[in-house]
Amino acid sequence: MPPTPQSAPQAAPGTAAEPAPPRGAPRATGGRITILLVEDHDMVAEAIRLALDRTEDLRVVGRSLSVAEALAEAARLRPAVVVLDRRLPDGDGIAAIAPLRAAAPGARILVLTGEATPAVAARVAEAGGSGLILKAGNLTELQDGVRLVAAGEVAFSKGLLGGALDRLTGRTAGLGATLTPRERETLGLLGDGLGTAEISRRLGVALNTARNHVQRVLEKLGARSQLEAVAVARREGLLR
Template identity: 70%
Template sequence: MSETRAFAARTIRLLLVEDHAMVAEAIGLALDQAPGIEVVAGAGSIAAAVADAGRTRPDVVVLDRRLPDGDAVAAIGRLLAAAPSARVLVLTGEATASVAARVVQAGGAGLLLKSSRLRELEAAVREVAAGGVVFAPGLLPGVLDRLTGRVGTRLTLRERETLLLLAEGVTTQEVGRRLGVARNTARNHVQHVLEKLGARSKLEAVAIARREGLLD
């Protein structure tokens, strides 16, 4: 029997980390009723999750990104130190390639939106338990670009100029005036910059660009 089939034949032990009681109850009940999955513990904070991980040694940790005692992505290393064989799947309300790359760099196995259906979460749990990785649709190219340092190379010269102007805090209209293009064209340049950086706003695009060294 192959390693993957052997793993599929045994129960996946799961630690659920979610601080909202109703959400935790709904997810926990759904996953616990899924064939081959057992929710062995539930925690509502990073500290409790680390303790439970060490005590129960789960196969998979489903981890809410924002918890009362901090950003859970930064705590992935602590969870893996407590349970070295665990695979960590992060749940988040908003997903960007930048956050997904942080998850990978921290040792996580994936990032899924909280808006995903329960059957999608169940499938993701099975995938990461079997050694795979799972990301919300559309994130993987941006993750690879960040991990390989290719984020900046995806921007055209015009988009780089637009990004520099955004860093100055100018409006889209001012971007058009400074670049000598129509407002609609400037708006398209701004939108392309946001899409390529995985940002949801101009401010986030500038923050990502600073972090990636694109404004140096």
């Protein structure tokens, strides 16, 4: 990775010298995706940190050992992604998703767990989490998961996504305003499992425009994530 020019030195995250980003926005660090790691086991945390930091586009900017520490650090560091252990000394990681999103509104939450079921994956999605990765998987899966959620996509370990969708389909939630033809097209592409970048290419629109279409779909379906939007749409007969 090329060295940072001396004319524009990077200040440590959270210091007074660092330019303040827009209110609620994640802090940028040399173009890398900033990560807050919430893991109370030292060996596991160190292995994860090394795996993420050795890439050119990811950087762990802080580590917390508990929910309480994570809330304070998320507000201070404003990371792009919080990699969150499911079981922490002072509480359940999934229950901490909503408070973490309130503390750092721009952050995406990726939960790590030793074992999980589709019901657990559905809980993560309902709480506003962006993904659930099994610790039994490889570190490349975690790296890719961080990139996906940072880009506004969802990342669930194999075998959990379909079951989570089935569970979420049973929720009671009404549709919002009628979807426009372009929003229905966007929803169909979400239902095919496409991410925002691919939707942009398929629709022939700019990436930001595609993101806006996806966001409006979520709002009109009363969904907090792309996963939940697809589940609601299936229940309402908007997708087959």
